[in-house]
Amino acid sequence: MKFLSNGNLRGWLESLMGMGSLIAPVDLEPGLTLFSQVRDPGEVNLEYEITPIPPKDLFFPSSEALFRFSPSRGYEIPRIEGETFLLGVHPCDALGIRLMDFPFLSPPADPRYEERRRRTTIIGLGCVKARPECFCTSFGIGPLDPSNADAFLVPVPGGFLVEAKTGKGARALASAKLKEASIPIPKPPEVSAIDVEAVRKVALSLFDSPYWGRLADRCLSCKVCAYVCPSCYCFDIRDYPTRDGAERVRSWDSCQSPLFTRQASGYDPRQTKASRLRNRFYHKFSYFPDEFGAFGCTGCGRCVRYCPVNIDIRETLSAILRGEARIA
Amino acid sequence: MARIGVFICHCGHNIAGVIDVGRVVEAAKRMPGVAYAGDYIYCCSDPGQAFIRQAIKENRLTRVVVGACSPRMHEKTFQEVLASAGLNPFLLEMANLREHCSWVHSEAKEEATEKAIDLIRMAVAKASRAEPLFAKPIPITKRALVVGGGIAGIQAALDIANAGFEVVLVEREPTIGGKMAKFDKTFPTLDCASCILTPRMVEVAKHPNIRLMTYAEVEEVKGYAGNFEVRIRQKARKVDHSKCTGCGTCWQKCPTKVPSEFDLGLGKRTAIYIPFPQAVPPKPVIDTVNCRYMAYLEFVRSGREGKPPPQCRICEKLCPTGAINWDEEDAIITERFGAIVVATGYDLFDPSQIPQYGYGRLDNVITSLEFERILNASGPTGGRILLKDGREPKRVAIVHCVGSRDLNYNEYCSKVCCMYSMKYAHLIKERIPDAEVYEFYIDVRSAGKGFEEFYNRVLDEGVRFVRGKVAEIFKGKDGLSVRFEDTLTGGRHVLSVDMVILACGLVPQRDAGEVARIFKLSRSPDGFFLEKHPKLDPVNTHADGVFLAGACIGPCDIPDAVARGSAAAAKAIGLLSRDEILSEPMTAIVDISKCSGCMLCEEICPFDAIEPQVVRGKRVARVKEELCKGCGSCAAACRSGAINLRGFTHQQLLAEVEAL
């Protein structure tokens, strides 16, 4: 591991900005940090706690035009250009991007996602503090886990310990003024883990438990949990008419929305809040693992933190483990 | 994704002289959904219509946009073209390239052409979202209600009844006859008013198709053209008219005398009374306020102390048929009608509003209607023209335009005052040959059959016409003094007279506002009821199925009132002759899957056309299409867009906005 001093950070960021666009945590309002295009390296906040939106929208934008079509000109497909450096990604969010790869890159791959992914270098950032909602260690990662990033930074006094994990990462670090590290890797903060494998084993037996109905009582059917989730990827596709044709748009959607599965006939197989809430949970802890061999959750805790009515996914996991969900 | 045809009309040079039609056509061809675009010199002409029809067929068009004049001009024309080509007429959209573009931007041809392209694009967008609309047939109730038993209402009732339809004639006074029954003679023919009116009144009473409801008032009207549901209050008469023979014993013997409304307080009537000898029905009512026995009952009921009034009950004792019924109360009757004629008449302008004329303060300053009673043989003076002290007047001033043609009161001309004033002059001259009569006028308006001739006749009779407004009437040394300005000679003068007749204008009935509310009528700024169109639809109203007759529309004379009565009757007969009517196709419609049942629409609807219903356990709104007039206030108020307006849907209007 090498050392990047705080003093040399700016120069490195400037050189990254010279190579492409730099996306990093930026404070937009007091208490609100978001991954944003950096205009001045001084904006970058690498001590940020959390962003409400994970960096998934860099690859899977909240909205994008799939194509435009007109009978006279045929298809026009928006081009994806340039190179992007995504800096300051915590291990949970780096895992989130890895999880997103499963649906979008498995055949038939989504060429937009693939192209953006190819053009982006992910520079991870270790967590020196844990938040009360963190449970990333449940998913085989930890606060200082560099996996799923091309390069990784660990904050230490005076700067960062720096490591390239891939060729892309090495290229991004090439312009950084690095010193040999004499500082040991700090001890990661405590993050409690939940035995999600054990949950997965028993979960399906609780499919018809009244627990889901009780939990759903207070659910609002908003889409906060899905939109702040690094691994939720439901989407919708619709056309917008243009002057001489159509633009087909893909946008984020969520299985929590009351209209999500409603058919044109009015029939809706997931009419109740409980069935929708249950679907989200099982998708993450049963269906997604069945399909892709990994849990659809990173333990970032965003859904816990941002749910307006405190539907805490960890409580559900514990309830299943403790068998409470069976009776509740 | 309809197949839209666009037709641009040159309108000769009107459009093509400003707008580059060729460019508009080319632009239209590139608009989404447009399968055909072409132009024609006059689209509304027969060959133009044929051209459109042919293009519809050849190009299998499913929607049509015509860029031409205002839809208010030719929408119907082109709708019929669509219908004749087998398309629903509501699949037409017009772009107003003439009134809203070429005519108003004739100096900016380039911009006008660009604007025309935009207007076509908006119309194309709207047309692409147009849906076929259909009018629904609604069966009708073949009965008519006529409200008001004056000459207009009488005429309307008779005409409708003679056409074979059942009529209910509602009159709030105890008799029909209205104002005309109070008149002595009619101008200019000098017929005796009652002589010509009474047979008509009797005819009404006897007509097998007419049910007369006097002393009754309409309280509520629900429903819609073809199917009104009307609540009528029959006021308590305390006399059982089915038993009463109208023998007259009761009103001859009744000891209570009170001022007669019919004689405008100049004469007296009894507490049990008929308003005048020729009243129809010729059966009395009891005035419960002034009847002694009613006063006695009221005293007993109130539990007050002291000596009760006498019980009287003379009428009851004398009535040979036992028709007096003290227990009778107001009765509410609900009836269904297909058509309604409103003939509620007018009021006389109240001249006490003009204090300088001294009406109510000075003796022998009287209104025209009071003078009619004085002239009338059955009136308070037995037809003799007398001053308050019983003398005959020798000098009489008639003041025209009292409350009319006066910006302080009513700007309009009351139309009849000139003529009746001259009628008065003639009658005064006839009955008091040596009397001097002065007519103070602004202009003499004598347009009408035989009117000018009558004016000349009165001039020949020596009536003095003074052009000028009367400034003041005051008590002079000897009788009354009239201060006036003679605008022909320019001088200010004072004239001594014995009597002043104020030729009062005609104003809406005092309760016209309430009547308008009940029948959902509009009123013009002068307060009279508003016709659907003052020229072309003078007896229809915006409330479909409600027609107007007589002076409730505005001042008119007797022949006008009769003509209006017949006209309204013709409209009502026209409606009742049909087995069904077609509903308005552009009505509101509820998508119950989007409706939250908040019923904001119900609160807003000006026509009570929305009501709640329960569908699969859920409360949602329902539009009563027969009542909906298609204003769309509900659609604009509905947050979830569950209510839409056919013909102007959210989709269509938004498409127009988006096309900008």
Next chain:
Amino acid sequence: MPSGSDPFLPLLAEISEVRDLTPDIKLFKLNLREGRIDYRPGQFAIISAFGVGEAPFTFASLPEEGLEFAIRKMGTVTSALHDLGPGDLVGIRGPYGNAFPLEEYKGKDIIIIGGGIGIAPLRPLIHWFIKRKGDYGDLLIIYGARTPRDFAFSHEFEDWARGARLELAIDPPGAPEWKGRVALVPAVVKELKPSPRGSIAITCGPPIMIHYVIQELKALGFSPGQIVTTLEAKMKCGMGKCMRCNVGNKYVCKDGPVFTVEQISQLLEEF
């Protein structure tokens, strides 16, 4: 088609023919402008009305018959499609989903049970079985609609009746001109009592009809493996990516839409 690599890009197709099947169902025949679509009965495609959107439709034809879809006017996309006519352009991508395992059915008696627009995915099967009569046992077709006018493909009934036993029923009653059976489809199944021995029952229709048809078939002794249906679900991508059509861990668009009742009974949720 710019490149074959973008699974979201529909192929362009022209409507070559539109036929009114019922007051609200039309049959569309498409001609691809480019590329090809090789499908099997049971599969579906996603059709675009450009400017309005996409919706999934099962092929209503056999591959050798071209590309035909029976579309009922239901929502915005189907309404837009109903406005189109010959020569108009649509987009089509697919085929998606599994198909009926027709080889497995060889030698068996076939019972086809359809309701309303649910006949659309069954029509290619009817054509298939009639054409290959020798390979299969008896063919019984039970088809129900609300009114006589609501039978799609009534112009083919004569052909069907020549190759199969065709039993029609309407419900509710109230069509005086209708001389046939007035009954709900499950009641017809109950009445006709098809034998489960060596049979396969294939049903499609409104969810509530399928539910009761399955009940009746089971009562007649059909095993869940002998009953086949196609599931309907709201779909957007057709590729198992948008997460809309899953029933438990199965995607109707990838793993279905054709399922045996045995497979469905292992699914977790209502569908």
Next chain:
Amino acid sequence: MSDREPRVVGFLCNWCSYAGADLAGTSRMQYPPNIRIIRVPCSGRVDPLLVIKAFERGADGVLVSGCHPGDCHYTQGNYYARRRLAILRDLLEFLGIERDRFRIEWVSAAEGQRFAQIVADFVKKLKELGPRR
């Protein structure tokens, strides 16, 4: 229209204001060509969302015009419109759309001259305000 010319959307009720605009036409009164008129049955039909959409689509100004209060063809539609649009205008102003960009006018079928004048004034005012951001 060039980019600098203000774009105006006018929602006109069929019975009074649209007829007023027709009269302006029949009387050959000239006014700036910046306005695009959308015919509605009544000013009460104007869903505030339509006005919002018009601004979203880049209108520099929006005019809603109906019958004078008391003269509504449907007796009450313009009274409801007045309340709805009043609050909408306050909201838009608060959102940074200048008050002068949203005009609510009562124009009768006889007021062709007035209609032309209103459009002319409106366009002039919008030119002073400059294009919307």
Next chain:
Amino acid sequence: MIEEIRAKAADLLRSGEVKCFIGYERASDGLTARPFFAYSADEADRLIFDGTCVHNLARYLPDMRGKRVGILAKPCDSRSINVLIREGQVEREEVYIVGVVCDGVYRTTWGKPSRELQPRCLYCSKRTPVVYDYLVGQPPPAPESQHPASISEVEALERKPAAERWEFWRSHFARCIRCNACRQICPACYCPQCFSDQLDPLWTGIRIGLPQNWVWNVGRALHLAGRCIDCEECQRACPMGIPLAILNRKLASRVKELFGFEAGMDPRAPFPFATFEKEEEIL
């Protein structure tokens, strides 16, 4: 206070008068509160009430239609209940309202409680619920307002030039992710299908970003005019920190100025947009 609420809820549940009692319990952080649905007298023991009980529970009543439920109502919640009754979304007889006298609630986010009052409580004029069947706590003497009413954030924004206001809202709305939390948590948002979810007509459609977000947020605010009771839940629920309450408050104050109407105070008062005065100077 908490004991009284628990006892009352337990009574109602035990007697069968209600099937469910909607109140608050401690959230999973052990510090803040969350809505709680008690179905038995035993469960009533989990009920709490304090300054962390920010949620407007009236939001849940339309979900419960057809069932008799009990609900704990702060003054603001009680105004929402009135709005829902007025708009036919709640049957008064179906709801047993346990009103609670309120001293204001705190700005809390999960895991981060505070003792700072929410801005809405500074503007609130009611400490006693406007409708209830049973009242917990002592009603304070009139006037109830504990803080001088002011709408300072609104006024501050009003004083800025239009261009700055435009930029202010544009930057906020640009961030909106259309998660619909503001709408789903709002007790006045109960439409079966929101205009913004409709695809025909396409008011906003599915696209997330300006200008669709602008239409959504403006439309949302407008639909709340005369109906918002300023519970500020939309703003609290917004993960992107958009100051929605300012917008609502601005409209509420205008509705009061123009029409003298305050939402939820009187379920019988005519809704200001469903009535009119023939002569009124409001434009």
